[in-house]
Amino acid sequence: MHTAVVFLAAGFIGVIMGGLIFLSERSIPKAVGAGLAAAGVSIPTLDKLIG
Template sequence: MTVHTAIVLLIAVVIGLIVGGLTFLSGGAVAPAVLAGLTAAGVSIPVLRTLIQ
């Protein structure tokens, strides 16, 4: 694993945790919060890959 890949994945995990946490704190249940966090992390990976070079 390259440093670039590690940084992209780490930032994607942080984004997913933030989105999931905010979804849960806004009154959502646990399952939708997890789904929102996973979706945000997955969607952010290609974007981060192109932004961080």
């Protein structure tokens, strides 16, 4: 259950970040890259915060 919450929150952060980048840059590849990077970077932090 803990892992699911961490990945769900990381996915949410990634979608929000990707959406914001898309709105500012109008570039799908940049938005996807930023969203994946934000989700990947947030996983260790969320694991420590939620854990």
